[in-house]
Amino acid sequence: MDIKAINLARARMYQFLSAMYRDELSLPLIQQMQSSKFLEHITALQKDCTIQDFCSGLAKMASGLQAGTAEQVFSELRYEYADLFLNAGNNPAFPYESCYTTREPLVMQEPVVAIRAALNKAGVHKNPDYSDLDDHIAVELEFMRYLAERAAYNDEGQEQQFTFLRNHLMGWTVEFCAVLASAAKTEFYRGLSELTMSYLFNERMFSFSMLSEQAFSHDYVFILEQMGAAIASLDLGEEYITIADGAEAPDKMRSVNSHCYICLGLCGQEVRVKDNIITGCKGLPGDPKGGGRLCIKGANAHNNTYSAYRLKTPLIKENGRFRKASWDEAMERTVQALKKVDPVQVGFHQGNDFNMWCHDAVMAAYGTPNKVSHRQMCDNPARMANEKNYSEKRPWIDYANSQFILLFGINELATSAGQRKVTLLKQAVKNGAKLVVIDPRRCETAGIATEWIAIKPGTDGAMAMGMCYVMVKEGLYNKEFIENWTYGFEAFQKRLLGQEDGIARTPEWAAEICGVSAETITRLAHEFAAAAPAAGANSWTGVSQGANTLHAVQALIALNALMGCFDAPGGPALISKFKLASPWADDQPKPPNNAAKVKLDKGHLWSGWIPGYFEKDVDEGKLKAMICYFGNPVMSCGNEPSIKRAIEKLDFSCSIDCFMSNTTELCDVVLPDCTYLEQSRVVSDWMYEAFLSLGQKAINPMYQCRSIVSIFSELARRLGFGEYFPWKSEEEYMENQMRNQAITLEELRKVGYYVTNEQEFYKYKTWGSMNPPAGYGASGSTKTGKYNFMNPLAEENGVDGLPDYKDPWADWPELQPDAEFPMITGYFRVLEHEHTSTFWNVALMKQCGTNPVWINYVDAKNLGIATGDEVVITSPWGEIKAKAFVTWDIRQGVLGTAGGFGHKYGLEGDPKYPQFKGFNTNILMPPNVACKWTGTPPLKYIKTNIRKA
């Protein structure tokens, strides 16, 4: 062979390898590879080839190809392709150079910039029709083909290709091939890894020979001849697939003013983008929510977008395994399944409210009444209390002016770390405000508090009632506010004083229940009253995810009402957001709401789909199918094995998600979602001020992912409701939403936020009601216009609507701890993670990659447990293993651990990264249990025992 022939043969070999990696192998190509022509050449090569690894790889590939009929091999290889390269499996072989510079699962890193420069220098660019990334191995291999062909036809020097080979392919493919060989289950892909590594090393030797003008290996030339002939029998075509002609200059650096959505907190975020690559995220100066700061999650939000575990194409399950599908096929499969089932038997699990108006409208038009959102799992007791008793689910306290801050089960420093209110809270404490944190664990917020009260789990209501008793009994309450702005005080007073049932809710009564002394309860009541109205009490999931806590939330919020603290400087603020207009223009038809007025599950206050009852609902034939958007019900809704069984028993399930998860893996169809940085929305938000918050697309959707509006609009079109979802671009509906605002979308884009109303105090006096005026929204409303001590919905339903303490096990006796299971176990939230959604993000996992179980020093000593010991935690419903963390910072009798862990995919599930591993406390929960009042599962009240493994 002369040098031209050698270069052409090298080009064919690169083309062949590129074709093996760039997509799943097509059936015709497999048929050609099974043909006698191709196999004859390979057999001939194997007979005389002296390059051992090359032959070994080839033999394995041939064996894989001959393992069955073309159809059988095709099916097997497409399942494997989905597992290895599309992240359907838990041990993917990331085909990107970026992943090997640090051996971390991150794409779009420095190598992409270098690849783009190399392509640009050669007068080509990555073909935009190829939806995968610039540093995909198929692109690099095809670029080598391009350079080899150019050398052959144009008699050009070889330096450029050898430099590229050395600087790129040789720098990472050794590791890639090792990972592929380790992860692959088929002979074909194991062989391909050996063949690739061997070929590239021989190419390197060839480059040495060429550059030093020495003779090159005859063995290598023999391989090229034989492989060239074999490849010629395949119809690989002449065209380039992954690269296209023409140099493309890189785009300049730009800033996108947006809002972070990694924790749904919506802090202002400035996203730096160069050449459609996000280079970093920082706080957006002046933004009301974040005040120019981001927490660690927000600063690493782009590492979710660039996680190498992203889903890239639609997937369809076949024979229990996933394979790649086109959007058309996956959508059609979903729509046909939805058409077969009665919409009242379909559940829509919505873990994300990004452009919720759209997916809500599509599923309502389709006709399903069964929607689960974040609220049922999160803090529905608080919402059902606060949204009915006044107007908002959570009254953020005006920390800047507060003198006394009482937080029950709300760890602001972890859950809202980036938000401006946390800066204000820290500042208030520094300036002398008293912060009292009620939590069985010394959480981060308790760490800066003046006082930490390690209360018994699930008893916050008793402590709050004891404080209320003191205020009422001693006449400390704000009589003017009670008289003019509350409803139900007399009934509440009777309960507190024991005139209703003979049990006065005294501090002594409370102390017996909650383990906090009567003196402390009395003192705190006095201190709160003395500081009022510059005082506030608030709670979150630490209370709400206990059991039976609706009345507890009412009791602790009643402290604010008794002292007239609402909307006072330093008190809990009343929220009002200036509403956006409809996404539908005045002349656009609105979609019908075809959802039947039926409720899947009925509680005392909350009715609808209660996801804690998922398996029961499926077993009773009430649910047959599920659409799940950005949710992970298996890990979050209740007993994990029970929810898993429920989904497995459904006739059909479809998940729309960015990642394969414990839920997604169970679904029949998986649609790849965009992260928030790849799509846009506008919302009205509030953080003392009312403001417009823009979530602005920073980069184009990656791979074949689509925005949620485009996915649901397409679903609507196929379901016959396309006319109601007509928008061709994000701008169309956002401009509609902005048509009642003082600024345009274009103006909002420049800044990212717009304050519609500055902070005001005692707004209700101006409004004449605790509800915001027309044009403004909050998440609830009070039908009396006042603060209701008596929950109006409970009153309507004829159930107890007054604040109180109720035993956590009142409705579920099996929850009560006993001699065999004396410990109460629950999870807590950590700064580094957001529920179950950040466990594919290596930057965050490196900060918090496992979840040891916290146990009090005394309990540990009694049980012979030391920090680092492996322990077994058992409940009547499940058992898990964990590592112990022995500490004084948790109450005796309580076990706690960081939530969100226990993934089968992503960094926890990937055997390449064994250092990341944790467990999910929900495995220990009872199945089919939820609060009978509000539907929230008792995620933080699980009776257990613990022993050294």
Add this chain to the structure above:
Amino acid sequence: MAEILALDDVQDATVLIGKILTKKGHNVHTFTEEDEAIAYAKANKVDLAILDIKLKKMNGIEVLALLKTETPEMRAIMLTGYPTVGTAREAISLGADEYCVKPIDREELEEKVEKVLKAKDKKSSINV
């Protein structure tokens, strides 16, 4: 300037590595015998080990495992004339930072040594 240990069963190769890296200002300690290299690493600070995979009594992967047990934070570059998927898997699992192909290319060796030494964090080891 770093303390570099170079181990290759071919003395010429160790001499070449020594020359290249000494010129870059590093202290290079060269060995052709595995036990001598291991003994040296036990008694002295080593920032980076450059290990040939094919040695006399042991292979470079075994030496890497021993050295990593002593000094987990030590960086490592593996040298090989012809790597196999099997040796690559072992080396990566043991935390080798880079691979260099023989014959040694001066520019490549210089670049990789600099890259490995300058990297803020050691590359993650991955189980493959």
